[in-house]
Amino acid sequence: xxxxxxxxxxxxxxxxxxxxxxxxxxxxxxxxxxxxxxxxxxxxxxxxxxxxxxxxxxxxxxxxxx
Amino acid sequence: xxxxxxxxxxxxxxxxxxxxxxxxxxxxxxxxxxxxxxxxxxxxxxxxxxxxxxxxxxxxxxxxxxxxxxxxxxxxxxxxxxxxxxxxxxxxxxxxxxxxxxxxxxxxxxxxxxxxxxxxxxxxxxxxxxxxxxxxxxxxxxxxxxxxxxxxxxxxxxxxxxxxxxxxxxxxxxxxxxxxxxxxxxxxxxxxxxxxxxxxxxxxxxxxxxxxxxxxxxxxxxxxxxxxxxxxxxxxxxxxxxxxxxxxxxxxxxxxxxx
Numbered sequence: 001x002x003x004x005x006x007x008x009x010x011x012x013x014x015x016x017x018x019x020x021x022x023x024x025x026x027x028x029x030x031x032x033x034x035x036x037x038x039x040x041x042x043x044x045x046x047x048x049x050x051x052x053x054x055x056x057x058x059x060x061x062x063x064x065x066x
Numbered sequence: 067x068x069x070x071x072x073x074x075x076x077x078x079x080x081x082x083x084x085x086x087x088x089x090x091x092x093x094x095x096x097x098x099x100x101x102x103x104x105x106x107x108x109x110x111x112x113x114x115x116x117x118x119x120x121x122x123x124x125x126x127x128x129x130x131x132x133x134x135x136x137x138x139x140x141x142x143x144x145x146x147x148x149x150x151x152x153x154x155x156x157x158x159x160x161x162x163x164x165x166x167x168x169x170x171x172x173x174x175x176x177x178x179x180x181x182x183x184x185x186x187x188x189x190x191x192x193x194x195x196x197x198x199x200x201x202x203x204x205x206x207x208x209x210x211x212x213x214x215x216x217x218x219x220x221x222x223x224x225x226x227x228x229x230x231x232x233x234x235x236x237x238x239x240x241x242x243x244x245x246x247x248x249x250x251x252x253x254x255x256x257x258x259x260x261x262x263x264x265x266x267x268x269x270x271x272x273x274x275x276x277x278x279x280x281x282x283x284x285x286x287x288x289x290x291x292x293x294x295x296x297x298x299x300x301x302x303x304x305x306x307x308x309x310x311x312x313x314x315x316x317x318x319x320x321x322x323x324x325x
Contacts, residue, residue: 006113031122032114033155038148040155058113060152062123064095065110065136066085066223066250066272 001053012051019046021057033060069300071268073245074161074193074214076132078105081262082292083134083247085272088224089281092126098275098285099128107131108163108270110138111153124158134161134195141168143182150187162187163217163249164196173223177204181211188212197249200234205242215244217270220261221251224273228257232264239265255284255291262295263303 003010012021018041022029034041035058036049051057070077084104089095099107107127127133135153140146143166150162164187166179180196181204187194193214198204200218208216218235221227229235229248238246245267252258258269271288278284 006116025116026119027114028122031124033111033152035152040151042155058152059116060111060156061114062109062135062153062156062158063112064086064089064092064123065138066087066108066270 003051004054004056006057006059015050015052017047018049018051018057021051022046022059025059027059031061034058035060069296071245073106073267074195078132079103080105080289080292081268081296082258082289083108083249083268083270084275084285085270086123086127087272088276092121092123094281095123095276096126096128097282099126099131101282102275102285102289104289105131106134106161108134108136108272109158110136111149111156112139132161133158134163136163136165136197137183138165138167140166140183141176141179142166143179143186146179146183147186150183150192151190154192160191161193162195164194175199175219177201180204181207184208184213185211195247200231200238202234202237202241205238209242209244213244215247215267216242217247217249219250220248220257221253223250225251226253226274227251228253229260232260235261235266236264255287258288259291259295259298262292263298265299268292 003012037056071081080103082102082104083106084102085108086095137146137149146164146166154160164180164183166176167173168176175198177198184194184196195215195217196208196213197217205216220229247268248261248266249270252271253274261269275281275284
């Protein structure tokens, strides 16, 4: 299946939960915010969400800005 | 009595808000934040770059600072609202600088979309500080909508051109009750001092410090200029005149009478 993660098409072998996806990407959960199909998902709810084909995931973090 | 800035239900000492963009490194930024002694610091939100491991900026921002995310990148009110909600979910509080820009050349704010975002986000409990063009009607509407401050630009973002909007900002200072904070375009400590002398509640500076040869030294200079300008405002500037008024006695012994 194909996910759109941060605007890029990413092939994923099988359905995974959001927390597994974040872990697979080597991201630190405390530093990021995850949006799933335009819904912000609280960190504690990541295990409850299983991503499906064509889902849109945004993974956001704070950076420098004025 | 200590002169504190009342903003968003908080009282802070520093009237210099600092942006964190464009610094050569996070450690340099951290030293600049410390040198400026700022209490309120802006950050932005961006997609995580999966290809590189990057440091977490939050670890370089002194802990007592109030973090204010901006909505840069938003072209509509809806996009600004989306970014604000993401920022809140990031667990760094509910202060948000609304920045809605549709013009890539001058980065001038869209006041109408900004107002719409203010209305929505105030209702959701955010402390909202809109970056805006210095228009009195819009500033009043922002205030009525519950904005914690209004933040008119001095000149286009990152231009370092100084307070080009002075006359319009002066009107806001006279007519708007919430703090007026000049945000964007200030290029030198004297620009910041000028804003404070005329009665701005605070200024927000980023580029002029971040890209200076010595950002830490420049941060300190801005901090001192803001303090000096505020003191001058509180002391009340002496009035200007077209003709001279001697500050030393002109008569006494050379001749009987001053000519």
